[in-house]
Amino acid sequence: MTERDRRKRFDALYASYDRRVFAYCIYVVGDHDLANDIYQEVFIKAYQALHTLRDEAKEANWLFRIARNECLNAMKSRQRNDKRHISLDSSPEPGIQGDGMTTRDAHDHLRKAINQLPTEYREALLLAEFEGFSLKEIAEITGASLSNVKVRIHRAKQKLYTLLEPILNDYE
Template sequence: MEDFESLYTRYYRAVYAYLMTLCQDEHLAAELTQETFFKALKALDRFDGRCPVNVWLCRIAKNALIDAKRRHARELPDDAAPEPSDPAQPVGAALEDRDAALRIHRALHRLPDPYREVFWLRVYGELSFADIAGLFDKTESWARVTYHRARAKLREELT
């Protein structure tokens, strides 16, 4: 097992990216990434190595996010403020991009679990099918099939 500083350096970006895929909030993802590594440091002696370190860290991160959502359920806004548009981009193109992004975002959020989460982990979290399978305690084949079914459901939703 690597020392903690090496683990932090090696996996910080992966844990942060994973949390970003789940919460879509840079500040919250950064805060929860720090919390994840703090919890991992406290639990390092209990890590048994039955799963890869990145999978273990992502499980801690996911639990940290669930805990944070429970703690701040009343504080989290229902709608995020729209991002400022790029001044170099024509207004019409910006609106079309926002409309398309909103359509995709809504379609993704209508996907039932586990399709939504597997899709996000694969596409935005850039996790391998093996890592996704480890997070769900399933087989790699399950992760592949679930991802491809999610893609098919999205295509169906968007057409």
């Protein structure tokens, strides 16, 4: 693969997954600054390792595996240096848009609820609901078994229902 081909392929990849990767990163790590760093590193690593992507049909799986690894590494580093941790509860909202107060409030509630989920549940839920991966694909990305993925998603939703019951009722 020449450098020109690599760049061309990267541009297409970046246009397709730019927002999705950022959304995944920010809701998995729950930290805007950290998510910004992870987001950059994900695409830099993707660019450098683009020649290893054989099957273009699985480029989403490939890219989100990179994103997941970067998120887990970043969270481990954050745990070692707890000063860096800034919760979504107290962070500004540069990337969050809403049409009005109702939507904005609903998003605030959602973000807080997601942030309260355990990392494994949060990760599985985001891959399933944000990115639309199937259970099998989530199992491939996370390395967990299919039944384990089902359980994680199910429990994540149960907890979200508990946390978001007023919002869900308002939606009606």
